[in-house]
Amino acid sequence: MGRKVTLATCSLNQWALDFEGNLDRILESIEISKNHGAKYRLGPELEICGYGCADHFYESDTLLHSFQVLRKLLESPITEDIICDVGMPIMHHNVRYNCRVLFLNRKILLIRPKMLMANYGNYREMRWFSPWNQLRKVEEYFLPRMIQEVTGQDTVPFGDCVLSTKDTCIGTEICAELWNPRSPHIQMGLDGVEIFTNSSASHHELRKADQRVNLIKSATTKTGGIYLYANQRGCDGDRVYYDGCAMVAINGDIVARGAQFSLNDVEVITATVDLEDVRSYRGEMCQPHMECEPELCHRVKVNFSLSTGDDVYLPTHQPITWNFHTPEEEISLGPACWLWDYLRRSGQAGFLLPLSGGVDSSSTACIVHSMCVLLCRAVQDDNRQVLEDIRRVVRDESYCPQHPKELCGRIFTTCYMATENSSEDTCNRARDLANQIGSTHMNINIDMAVKGILGIFSVVTGRWPKFHANGGSDRENLALQNVQLNHSLCGPLLWARGKPGGLLVLGSANVDESLTGYFTKYDCSSADINPIGGISKTDLKNFLIYCVEQFQLTALRRILAAPPTAELEPLTDGQVSQTDEADMGMTYSELSAIGRLRKISKCGPFSMFCKLIHLWKDVLSPMEVAQKVKHFFRMYSMNRHKMTTVTPSYHAESYSPDDNRFDLRPFLYNTRWTWQFRCIDNQVAVSA
Template identity: 75%
Template sequence: MGRKVTVATCSLNQWALDFDGNVLRILKSIEIAKASGAKYRLGPELEICGYGCADHFYESDTLLHCFQVLKQLLESPVTQDIICDVGMPVMHHNVRYNCRVLFLNKKILLIRPKMLLANHGNNREFRWFSAWSQPRHIEEYFLPRMIQDVTGQVTVPFGDAVLSTKDTCIGSEICAELWNARSPHVDMGLDGVEIFTNSSASYHELRKADQRVNLVKSATTKSGGIYLFANQKGCDGDRLYYDGCSMIAINGDIVAQGKQFSLDDVVRSSFVIVYGLLCAVIACLYLLFHFFFSLGPACWLWDYLRRSGQAGFLLPLSGGVDSSSSACIVYSMCVQVCQAVRDGNAQVLEDVQRLVCDASYRPEEPREMCGRLFTTCYMASENSSEDTRNRAKELAAQIGSNHLNINIDMAVKGMLGIFSMVMGKWPKFRVNGGSSRENLALQNVQARVRMILAYLFAQLCLWAQGKPGGLLVLGSANVDESLTGYFTKYDCSSADINPIGGVSKMDLKRFLQYCAEHFRLTALKSVLAAPPTAELEPLTEGQVSQTDEADMGMTYSELSVIGRLRKISKCGAYSMFCKLIHSWRETCSPSQVAAKVKHFFKMYSVNRHKMTTVTPSYHAESYGPDDNRFDLRPFLYNTRWSWQFRSIISNSKLSAPKQIATCIMSSVMLG
């Protein structure tokens, strides 16, 4: 006979250091769990303070406020008669740990510290926490007096332990421990633990969800039992979007799964399970890339907007793939908001009404909502073509944004006039007889003027219309341009936030193809068909003569491959050459590959300093260029790369079999 086990897991839209909001969301999730008959409720990692506190974890205030929230939770009638499993940092013997606190009826049952910390990519847990290094060992933890007064306990167990009840045995994991080769659930399962829990703060990356689901399924495939996975959701104040998708597995099958992308602040997964009897299995749907990307950044933008205190977004819309992608993400955001309001989400409706300063407003249609929250502007110069102007205008009309046409020639001539007055010379474009230095400076002044005007209009265009508030400036520089530095420092790629900064040009094109079909935005067809161009040099007979790929010296398709080798595979110049002479052998000779690799590394190193000023971008995958958070490399290089390039040149002169043999030997030596 099986026995009934009623448990609850959830996803919460927590916000770093928002203790008032965080405790309300925790209590709401417990209330929902109890209403469904649950006797155990699991929440996400560090849910009391928010996972993204970063260096605020160093502050004693953060730990103090966490205990104050814990006291409020212990005293609340909502938390009675249910085992509550909450996350917070705890200092034990002057060492800071990332912990789970399990309590029932005003008694703390266990404080379980994290044993395996995440310390790669965006994760820096070793910076703030220590790992508990004593498996199957507990110590006595002395509670703060404020907690003692509520629980009547002076000390409680602290360490690696499981919770045994009359009916079952519960063991805890925390986030990265599930991903580790020596996951604690393996030994716990062999020791008879029946219910495994994992509180997580797993952020969204493209193509990552299936890995997470497979790990949860495999945790109970071998030894059986129930596995509960709770995850944070939303933007908690940084570049990451936590995508929820809490779930429950039984004996290797997913039996319940919460939404991966949702505007709800509290998302439940499932509650009632009969242990020993398999309920109907809920199939996991793995969304395709373009669908993922239409939802994740849009949800991130919504959280950022409603929590920023601003009244909408402003985007310089050029009619190209990048800015059109940013525009489509805003439109997708409006689609999701309208759907949430139709579904009866009172919190989303309240947020919309606050943003537009109209308590009677109810968004019904995404285009109309775009008109309330989104301003686009085409910043034309004498080097702009009618084609790009028309593409921007047509897309703006189809998504419903407030569209402005701004001519920047007067501002550019004013800047050049100041220079000429001081230096006595007027620079010329290359086609007019100017040098390469003059040509580059004339392109850069246009780009930087656009940035200044974008911020001016973002701050004052609502004021000019008699409306309150300001607008957030959106960026639209893709990851490939950031890697090569193919943008002007402090140009219109400089913005408040950038929803596409972690995505390649090739992936953005696939995303726009999806938007053209799914949202019926026919204007995107001409955007996709046009060659990418900055339009910063004079036109030739009214037509664009400058293209991005010609300027960069390689195609976006090639750059996407090179960028992934540089970022994800962590290839230096020589190892990249070794990989590419094999994968590109059908299209490029070794000398051509060598030339492309050398050209990329020269561009990369010359422009690396630009990464120190890159706009905070939505983290979409481990391809991001963010110097400050994700890509920790120098920004001053010896751009000659003399030793590395000599190795490439000497290898490129070898016969094909010797090239392969040399590269294989290098790979073996490097492990």
């Protein structure tokens, strides 16, 4: 009796609106699946057009080109004799749906629209799609003429249905449906569906991977069954990085898995599993609950078997242990892969980073170095796509990187931007780190540019602003600090060295500084992209400790030992007199806690105070907590306008302050928070 089935799932590095490239990667994954003996292949969510099309989903072109790609897939001999499960947007009765299209041998078997939408955090699916809310209901979908010409079909089933082969039953979940309290796999499992599939576009966040794995293990622990998970990989055009992790599970165990971070554009995971294991598991664990549902799943029958008749000697995949990356490893790998996608697809020749010798810019430099390490490893592993992309970036068709440090020198430029307020120590720290990672490094003194700007100001006003240390006011002091960080003169550096191409300017403001607006608008916020804009200072410090050991970057020890400072005010006896934490009025660890309460716990001033008096009770009095909360909200509200211009950042934390895509709050506030602060004062008085 045939009972063993070989199934394939994959992680694909799709790119929004790259229909040709997306088609090639889909076909490659199907071909690999067939070569491994699979009879079913699952791909990621909206893989034909790319998940991140955003408002391009409004355009009829996106729907048209998706169907054109679907036709190519149907016509290709590569897709013969394997059930292919692909994702694309489809309009039915003038309503757009996020759909899975299952087809076999030039026939569309069914179209399954997404029923539970992701509409929180980074996701706005309800802006472009409607959920299919007709449980167990199936309608006829009239195919476009271009598809009818290939399939010979006028209509196909569209709705909440499952696929019934000669030997098993396959049901679909789409991404967020797994995370929902009413996940479809529960009812499908009770109705006898044995194989669940999930096509996802799930982004990376620090410390998130275990949630995804545990959900999938739990899904098959409760009712038994086989679970296939596919995911997008890479940067498909926005701030998030999709981190792969394709996997296959059975009865609560992971039996096959893909990489979480990889430079491979196509990764296919196959597993051979025994359907009898599912049936035995359910017979013991779930028998009392396996009963007929009031409304059974609509089954679409197909005359096809996933198993073969003679499979006695076919080995099955056994449970494996999932070793999760530490947060430090995630910072090293995720943003590095994201940067590489951005660089190779932007058509630029490398990165430029103002390297100050502090934790933040040094972290950005280390991420670029990590990227170079990954690239060299990929080339050593004979990844032809990576080598081709490297050669295109460096404009040399014969180039082959030999060492990460050497590659870093070709694509990474760092510069120390000195003023009269800069110390020799920070200059040396930046130089030493640049030497160890191999970047092309320069020292640039921008005093002339600063004085030129101030000269224009003095001509217009007849006054010359002064720092605090020289008798200036608070307003003068702040204005002078904001003048000094301009790095707009660093753009045409490759041109000046006689090399082709341009450089992408990297920002290095961490998530905590962005939250309070502790950066100069249109300066630190005017970079092209920022790999650390969603990472806390605490995590960045731990990451640098990791880099000391992992990459032998010993120069980082001095950087870690130095107090964080922007060096915006005059030196005192040649030493730094200004520190970031003193300027902000709180430590980075305090700010990290506040940021999580503000975004994740949805706290306003009063509820934040109520939580922090318990969290900080051992170190701060209620009065001191109240002062810090008030100070934060004043800074936050005064600087919210900066978030409208913040550099697009790698999304690594769920308390990202990026209001363009994630934190949808106003940028004009009453900075006095009169009512809210009075509630805090009243509570402090009660506790006194």
